[in-house]
Amino acid sequence: MSEEVIGLDEAYSVKTPEDNKRLYAKWAATYDSSFVDAKQYRYPKAISECFDQVVTDDVVRVLDIGTGTGLTGMYLSRLRTGVVLDGMDISPEMLGQAKLKQRTDGSAVYRALYERDLTRDVPNENAPYEALISSGTFTHGHLGPQCLRNLLPLLANNGWLVVGVNNEHFEAKGFAGELESLVALGAITQPQILRIDVYEPGSVHHGDQARVIVTRAIN
Numbered sequence: 001m002s003e004e005v006i007g008l009d010e011a012y013s014v015k016t017p018e019d020n021k022r023l024y025a026k027w028a029a030t031y032d033s034s035f036v037d038a039k040q041y042r043y044p045k046a047i048s049e050c051f052d053q054v055v056t057d058d059v060v061r062v063l064d065i066g067t068g069t070g071l072t073g074m075y076l077s078r079l080r081t082g083v084v085l086d087g088m089d090i091s092p093e094m095l096g097q098a099k100l101k102q103r104t105d106g107s108a109v110y111r112a113l114y115e116r117d118l119t120r121d122v123p124n125e126n127a128p129y130e131a132l133i134s135s136g137t138f139t140h141g142h143l144g145p146q147c148l149r150n151l152l153p154l155l156a157n158n159g160w161l162v163v164g165v166n167n168e169h170f171e172a173k174g175f176a177g178e179l180e181s182l183v184a185l186g187a188i189t190q191p192q193i194l195r196i197d198v199y200e201p202g203s204v205h206h207g208d209q210a211r212v213i214v215t216r217a218i219n
Contacts, residue, residue, distance in 0.1 A: 039199060040203035042197065042199060043198045043210065044072040044135050045071075046197060047162065048076040048078075049075075050194060051076060051079075052076070054214050055160045055162060060084055060130060061129050061131075062084065062085050062129060062130065062131045062132070063086050063088065063129040063154060064085060064110075065132050065133070065134035065163070066135075066138075067095060068089060068091075068097075068098065068136060069097035070098030070101035070109055070110065071101070072135045073085045073109045073110055074109050077103045085110050085111060086110060086113070087112075089113070089116070090115065090116065095114075098110060118137075118147050120150065121150060128154060128157075128159065129154055129155055129156065129159060130155075130156055130159050131155075131159055131162065132162065133162045134163045136164070138163060138165040144173045145173055145174060148179075149182070149187075151163075152182075152219075153219075155219070156219065158217065159216060160214070160215075161215050163212070163213045164210040166198075166208075175211075179191050187218055188215045188218060193214075194211065194212040194214060195209050195210070195211055195212070196210055196212055
């Protein structure tokens, strides 16, 4: 598969963590230019704006789930200049790109980056985070709703979860039912579900939306 033809079809067709790693090993170096810029992909910016609007200003320690090339963290660091960001992703190549992202003052966007498979129990060598943010990770071929349970131990009590889910994926995989189960278990507060556009006006994919799950952990 050449870099020029890697895109949504390939991303949506992955079925296993190993598929994911193979795809993004090939795509990492050109992802920002060949997909984000070329397709006018605004998801990382939109989820960061959503986070900034709903999460209290006192939140400092944030974990970016499915970091990719680090665009979500980059945008969030511009909106919240004092935020301390770590990132987790299954692809070491994508994390390599995220490591290069800089804040407006030239410092690194991320304090630390970790290679993790989020379909399993997720090790965390840091104190529980005050918030998790994620864009583009819960989508076709990637993480399903059951992975939400793997993320909750990473959060402090009352920690925020701001997670974008592809609209069709949300419906097809039963995210609403999983959220209801987590509320019933007393693991999260009743979630708020927002909607954001994934692509800019003028993009061939404009009109595609994601639902943003906004909730808080109860530990």
